[in-house]
Amino acid sequence: MKAYLKVRCNKAFLSTIRDFVKSRLRDLQVTGPVSHQIVLAVDEACANCMIHQHQCDNTSTIEIAIYREQETLYTEIKDTGKAFPLDEYQPKQVTDIIEQRGKGGLGINLIHRIMDEIKVEEKRDYFVYRLGKHIDPNITPSPSH
Amino acid sequence: MEIKENFHSTYITLMPIGELDANSSVILDERIAQLLETGTVNIHIDGSGISYINSPGLGVVISYVDELAAQGGKFVFSDLSDNVADVFSILGLDRLDHLIIVNDPTEVEAHFSTS
Secondary structure (H helix, E strand, O other): OOEEEEEEOOHHHHHHHHHHHHHHHHHOOOOHHHHHHHHHHHHHHHHHHHHHHOOOOOOOEEEEEEEEEOOEEEEEEEEEOOOOOHHHOOOOOHHHHHHOOOOOOHHHHHHHHHOOEEEEEEOOOEEEEEEEEEOOOOOOOOOOO | OEEEEEEOOOOEEEEEEEEEOOOOHHHHHHHHHHHHHOOOOEEEEEHHHEEEEOHHHHHHHHHHHHHHHHOOOEEEEEOOOHHHHHHHHHHOHHHEOOEEEEOOHHHHHHHHHOO
């Protein structure tokens, strides 16, 4: 079963997204460092949408969904407009990040270093960032989820 | 976000309290810029109050690493939670010469005395 959250493109709602992801991961028995990493990656992806796609326009919205398929935990971020090619980005070395004084691409770098699968699905009126993280197969979600 | 401060003979300790994200990291950015202007280049970040850090917070730190090093200074981080330390590790920031992470806070002063 997917859990959804729809929020306005206001950076003040990033903490709401983090709380939602953390709570949903807990329901899916995903806790500890892996949970924190997924929360961070989703936070970065949503911030990227809010800031670069919508210029923090409070009238725009994005949707976040979380679900599990076998041994992979997926997060989908549904947004309108033209997608940033998140899946084509090549992570930089830390020395390059410092040379650029930490500006640009740091969040995307984190997403790539944390998530195992990154896909961008473009539809006619919207696009979806699909981020997958392989999780321990011994973790069994509770029956209600 | 609040930043507690403590001046020592060879360095300053900054202790941010709260989340270091897009909304709050500007406060740390401005404070470090002020310190650089006054010649304070040895900066200890006591991370015991940092509950979360993401790219804007990391970007502030990264943006000053080279500048501190060029002036003979450095960052020393201590008391990071496991989750915050993990983020530094993911990016490889724990392998830099001028950004040192110590597990034992009593080691902080020794790192600045060798600057």
